[in-house]
Amino acid sequence: MTITHQDDPAKRARLRWRARRGLLENDLILTRFLDANESTMTDDDVDAFTRLMNLSDGDLMNLLMGRNEAEGEVNLPQVHALVARLRVI
Numbered sequence: 118m119t120i121t122h123q124d125d126p127a128k129r130a131r132l133r134w135r136a137r138r139g140l141l142e143n144d145l146i147l148t149r150f151l152d153a154n155e156s157t158m159t160d161d162d163v164d165a166f167t168r169l170m171n172l173s174d175g176d177l178m179n180l181l182m183g184r185n186e187a188e189g190e191v192n193l194p195q196v197h198a199l200v201a202r203l204r205v206i
Contacts, residue, residue, distance in 0.1 A: 129155065132163060140174035146181055149206050165199040 133155070136147035158166070168191050169177060179185040181203055187196050 128163075132166065135167070135170040138174050138177070140178055143174055143177050143181070146203060146206050150203055153206075154202070161195045162199060165193070165195040168193070168196055169199070 133148075133151055136144070136151055138144045138147065154162075169180070172180065172191065176185070180187060180191075180200060183204065187193070187200060
């Protein structure tokens with residue numbers, strides 16, 4: 118049986134820890150998003166969020182601010198949907 122993000126407190130804590138970024142603006146956007154949405158995030162949302170956390174701070178900020186669009190491994194429908202949600206935070 119696979120343990121989902123919502124079932125595992127350690128996975129939830131790890132996700133929140135990864136949201137802590139060196140760039141304050143990213144940190145604020147991600148933390149506010151998690152504060153408002155973490156309890157309802159699906160496993161697809163968590164996968165998309167995790168993929169975004171693999172980006173550099175500059176690339177992430179450019180994506181969140183709409184300066185760039187998702188490319189490469191983050192060019193997925195679930196990532197596009199999550200980025201749209203993050204942009205309204």
